[in-house]
Amino acid sequence: MSDTEKVQYVGFWLRVAASIIDSVLVMMVITPFLLLVYGPDYFVAPGRALHGVIDFLLQYIFPAVAVIVFWMTRSATPGKMIIGAEIVDARTGGKPTTGQFIGRYFAYYVSMIPLFLGFLWIAFDKRKQGWHDKLAGTVVVRKRR
Numbered sequence: 001m002s003d004t005e006k007v008q009y010v011g012f013w014l015r016v017a018a019s020i021i022d023s024v025l026v027m028m029v030i031t032p033f034l035l036l037v038y039g040p041d042y043f044v045a046p047g048r049a050l051h052g053v054i055d056f057l058l059q060y061i062f063p064a065v066a067v068i069v070f071w072m073t074r075s076a077t078p079g080k081m082i083i084g085a086e087i088v089d090a091r092t093g094g095k096p097t098t099g100q101f102i103g104r105y106f107a108y109y110v111s112m113i114p115l116f117l118g119f120l121w122i123a124f125d126k127r128k129q130g131w132h133d134k135l136a137g138t139v140v141v142r143k144r145r
Contacts, residue, residue: 007093008142009128010085012120015140018079025078026066030058064105071101076143086143090129096138104136 034042037054070077075086075095087104089096096104111118111131118131127139 007139010080010083010140010142011128012123014083014085015080015122015128018077018083018085021079021082022067022077026063030062033058068101068105071096071104072098080140081143084143085140087138087140090127090133090137090139093141096136100136100138104132104138107132107135110135 034055038051042051067077071087074081075088080086087096087101088094089100111121122128122130122133129139133139
């Protein structure tokens, strides 16, 4: 996708808003299950060590699968849909491959590890790409009508 095309890249603060929306939605889904399995003490127990397999599945596996499935089917999570954004291939502007989506998800960890610098990078990059976008070959743009 060339920079001369009329593409509106989605910037840092809108993507922060989308991320907050997604986080709240995930919490609304997993919290009842955590309460059901572990009880209310789960949320007041000292430390945040995993409490078992179900805790791991609900906190790590479910969100990963849900995000990747939304990306594959809608090119966006619910938060990105609400702000009118979608993920596209950085070269073609078309839908990214499944491999790009999976790689993008795992590249989130690369963006997180150095004090979330890979996410902050979105604010300064000319195409508003975080490190995870650069690694996956994607950009987040205003949804085409």
